[in-house]
Amino acid sequence: MPKITYIDSAGTARAIDAEVGATVMETAIKNDVPGIEAECGGACACATCHVYVDEAWREVVGGPSPMEEDMLDFGYDVKPNSRLSCQIKVTDALDGLVVRTPERQA
Numbered sequence: 001m002p003k004i005t006y007i008d009s010a011g012t013a014r015a016i017d018a019e020v021g022a023t024v025m026e027t028a029i030k031n032d033v034p035g036i037e038a039e040c041g042g043a044c045a046c047a048t049c050h051v052y053v054d055e056a057w058r059e060v061v062g063g064p065s066p067m068e069e070d071m072l073d074f075g076y077d078v079k080p081n082s083r084l085s086c087q088i089k090v091t092d093a094l095d096g097l098v099v100r101t102p103e104r105q106a
């Protein structure tokens with residue numbers, strides 16, 4: 001099982017075993033990871049699942065789709081490494097992924 005580490009804005013890290021095929025958002029919600037709200041349930045329509053992808057992982061994770069980019073405009077404190085976590089599918093290649101949650105969601 002790929003392990004994903006979520007680091008909140010206070011610096012607290014939570015390492016979670018993720019299911020391949022789930023999304024980074026679903027994994028967070030299922031495991032009560034704070035800092036991700038996911039109001040639209042993963043439809044790329046709310047931007048409250050915003051995370052920052054660790055620099056070392058940006059290339060592996062890849063960038064947002066044009067639709068995701070449009071939605072990210074509504075995110076809080078968006079940075080070049082911002083992604084919507086409902087749009088990142090967990091694969092074995094993401095074992096060890098580190099994402100940070102923003103201070104607050106949109």
Ligand code: FES
Pocket residue numbers: 025037038039040041042043044045046047048049071084085086087
């Ligand atoms: S959960 Fe709404 S955009 Fe990701």
